Amino acid sequence: MLSVRAVERIRRWGPAKLALPLGLLLAVAIVAPGLTQESGEERKDPGREWALAAGCDLSGSEVPMSVGEFDYAAGAGSKTLEEAVLESSSVLSSEGASYSEQTLRDAVAAADTSTNPIEVRLKGAALTVERTSDGLYQVTQLVMCA
């Protein structure tokens, strides 16, 4: 309910003078929720997803992990997914997680290759492999349980 004073003010100002502030309010009401939703959706912490992918122990309140990115020279990469993963074995072992060749092959065989990047999951680690526009495979990310 509008007060008498407010009604008097509207009558004195006229609809034209009220329209601008009302328009501003309307515009803010339309645009602001979209902005809030946009930023809220995108800023999700990735930690839990990493831990699940690498099969880390989630029984404690804190889950330590090593996370690495590998940046390639132009045109570099492996011809097959399996080759790319096998070539990463030295990095895995130097970072403290050794896997047999057969284990790596089995992980590749179990990976969903319909996506790009492809996630290859091992016990205690997860590799992200990207297929380049040249059709090569690059291990670009590594998550390891620490």
Added chain:
Amino acid sequence: MMNARLPGFLTLLVGAAIIIAFLPSSALAHDSYYWFNPIGWDNHADIDYKIDASIPGSAGSAFEDRIHSSVGRWNSQCCIGTFHFDDVGNGDRAFNDPCNWKEDATDVWVFHAEIGIPGVVGENFHCTVYHQQQDYTDIHSGRVTFDEDYTWYTGDDGNPPAGQYSVADVAVHEFGHDTGTFKGGNATEGTSGGHWVPAPSTMCASGGAESDWTMCGPTFDGEGYKIPLEPHDIDTFQDFY
């Protein structure tokens, strides 16, 4: 009567149009293909870095200078603002397993070493801790590595000779990861190793006008890669903080 209502209605429309025009529209906000989930340092306003003895040349070498100048690009332009070179006790840190360093006061160590994957020029590793209750991940230490199998160009002109790789370019890219932005949260959405991804967005498309953005998926191929930072890199990082 008509004359009195029409201007009021028009003014309302004009007012709405003005506001919509000047507010940042959600359609202009970053789309999901190049949003990243930043994870942060305990104190992202004060990140120390040290240079390992493996970096070629003695202290103050051209190689080191290029690292410092690249770090300075982030410090001067972006939000995080404060990488500090810790000049005390540099060198001889064990190269592998950054999580073994998390009790160390130094945040980022810079190495020249054998990374171990063919074709990899540079590497960035972090020791992180995911706090389940808060659903939050923070960074405890990091490592930047220049692969020793490559010939490194120490000029600062963005124009390395064929077959050489620019310390300045790679350093600014790797320290871009060290601002706290690296792996994206969802591989199926195309987030990609802390890089702006090429498809289906036009960002970083191979050969495209934007392919030289600092945090595009790197192809450090000498002349084709320009010294950053590009406005998009700066804007995107600033949005995180």
